[in-house]
Amino acid sequence: MLELLPQQLANGLALGSTYALVAMGLTLIFGVLLIPNFAHGEFYMLGAFITYALVASGLNFWLAMAAAVVLVTGIGWIVDRVVFQPIGSAPGHSAAQGSGLSMMISALAGSIILQQVATIIWGTEARTIPAPMTGVIQTPYFTITALQLTVIGTLTAAWIAVWLVLHRSRLGLAIRATSQNRDAALLMGISMTQVRLATFGIGAALGAVAGALLGATFPIYPSMGVTPVLKAFVVLVIGGIGSLPGAIAGGLVLGMVEVMVAGYGASQFQDIGTFVILVAVLLIRPQGLFGRAQVER
């Protein structure tokens, strides 16, 4: 069994990077706007379906993916405007606090509506986007598909891109300020509309990228986003909520653990491994691997 370890590590890396890719957009929206965006799974699903529809109509995969990203970004803004902003500004909710539960319920409603819309348009039958590339890379120790490598590469590129936006632009400064202290950010004259648009836009775009790429690997159907988004929440807790490196590390840890459990334990315990890790992190390091414990000074 040990001679298979390099292959299992490669499997874990490939699986983990899919989790990380989904978790990135979720952690951004959660970290900055404190919105538990269950509808992120639907950004992912729509990214997959729109790419599928465009590829089916003859467009090149990468162009289709770019178009899907643009469309889903727009959908992300609509979702924010229709699903979340009314809750934040409803009487009895100051925008910053006290509306966590309403946000969650609203997010679930948005998620269900988007799923139903997709069902009406595309039906429920599972399908897979024709892969933009085939081929398997063989090394003496492990094999990995070109598509899996692309996912890992995209994850890295997305991380760098988001990092650059956050740390090298004025908008990024405003986004980070909002995530650290929303009231103080308002006092600096930062426009919440701008921050919301940027955050939801980037978050939804990341979801769409994940959907397009993973839809070429896994079957797509309207409720395909439900499980990945739950896994992504687990990733957030493992990695630390609102932390991008946390989302990536958390995703990789989760992927590795699942593969190791399935590879060296039993495949039906794969999901149990997920939640054992979750409980362990909550017990040992409740703020997550990259989260900072909140200390009042």
Add this chain to the structure above:
Amino acid sequence: MLRIDGLSAGYGRLEVLHAVSFTVERDLPTVMLGANGAGKTTLCRVISGLIPARAGGIVLDGADITRLSPAERVRAGIALVPEGRQVFPDMTVRENLRLGAYVHGEPGRTGFDAVFAMFPILAQRQNQRAGLLSGGEQQMLALARALMSRPRLLLLDEPSQGLAPKAVALIAETVNRIAATGVGVLLVEQNLILAQAIARHAVVLETGTCVADGPAGDLLAGGAVADSYLGKTRRHRHVV
């Protein structure tokens, strides 16, 4: 320069401020005194636009700013140093200052230099995370950050909170220097030492209502403040 006119505000069904009126003049740094729960922080939040006014108006140098967004008020010249400092803990001192100047774009070298001249300690620490500064240093940073927006009126909400007397003295000195440059000051405080060191005019707020208004010397020496702190005053006209 700042006129508060019959201002009411609150949260949900609770009304905290009831028709509060007073003025702040540019050359008369003003202190607002009041016990916990009198509505002082609420007043700061209304003036800076974090919560909306329900009635009444806020006028800055003749312009009605009651309906402006927080960002527009910063541009109009209002800067709040909020209660508990509220610096951005995971950012460097320099990034905090950049955010202070956010409405004006990126601050130039001169923008930083002016502030660093007033707060040399921040110049030394400019690349440190703000969360690692001491309480007094964080208060200095909050003050410096507010100045980066080049305000006409500086609102200070309990800047002495949790600070050692030495740090409080430093704040008093700094605020006086800022006031001397022609910036209006409204200080919300419970600390009488700081109030006396800065203010020339005083307003007393009690359960959401202005109960006294006058020269700081008279009010701080007289009984109104003591009464207000001890809470033994006549019943109010406004009952929630």
Add this chain to the structure above:
Amino acid sequence: MEKLRSGRATCLILGLILGLGTLPAGAGRASAADEIVIGEIHPITGPATFYGLPESRGIQLAADRINKAGGVTLGGKSYQIRIATEDDQASPTTGVAALRKLVSADVRFIIGPLASGVAPALKPIIERNDKLTQLIDGTIADDMTNGKNIFRNQATASGYNVAVVKLFSARKYKSVAMMTDRFHAGFMNSQKTLAADLKGLGVTTASEDFYKLGDTDFSATLTNLRGRNVDVLLIRGYPAEGALITKQARQLGFSGQVVWEMVSPPSTVLKNIPAAEMEGVFNCIPLTTEDYVKLGDEKAKALDQAYRGRFNEGPGELTALSYDAVYIFKAAFEKAGSLDNAAVNKAMAALKVADIPELVTRYTPQPDGRLFASDGQVDLRGEVSVWRGEGWEPASLKD
């Protein structure tokens, strides 16, 4: 008081709306003297539509055909068959609601359901109601029939396994790894027997792994498979996962034979895996409508043509079963000479395969020639088919 009254009025209106909503379409005519209503419960929408819709259409086709030919003749009087369609979305709760709807409209004969999850939910209700006769044309889970008022003209998982055993003995495979959908009652319950039967042939079961609908990553299991060097990977479940497992197994370098045990329309398969990667995969299920057509069966060809003419696409894998179910009911009605459930049940149990010449599906008669065994189950055996080009075709097992 005023308020109370208006509240009550609202309740009344609501009740009316809900009450109307629970009546199947056209149920008001259910008592028309010369009509027999057969209820059908299938997933018309939801994740199993690709199985359910072609079944529902097959039933409609058969009913129309029977009606056109004069209907069902009972005691010299002829009756038209009317189908009351209910959508269970392959969900147990929706399925139970659908059944209640039909029962409240006095529908006494039921065809369906398809889903292995729905059938067990309906069973206790139907078993206790002597005014119902059910003919299952879908699920392959064991123990769904009782031979009294619940019958099935679809195979059981054990029936599928007959083909698996046949394939292994013909090809002399030495070892197998099984991957099974752990929520599929039929496959789960029959797995032990299958492993034992294979062991009898000298086949080692190297591993048994379980997954669930919607799983996407099988790399860990498949990596281990490569290490074990097995001859056959046997996948038992539904086609989306079947396609994904096949694809990932190839990518991870599995070079043995892939065998499926699942009803898998080529259109669904091809939505999830390129045709080239399916080439040579075996499937072990009873012959499908399409297989019968490919074998040149005249009845199947006629059904295929009628279906295409009406719905503009080919029939589904299970269309023939549902089509046959209506004819089985017709034969039972006529043999019973009445619409009384007890009489129909008795007649159904006594039907012989030869009594129903219209059947498309080729059932193996019981030793005494009857269609159903005493437990209400037909004998329908799996056959081996192989993927060639764009779809399945009957496989010849001689190399």
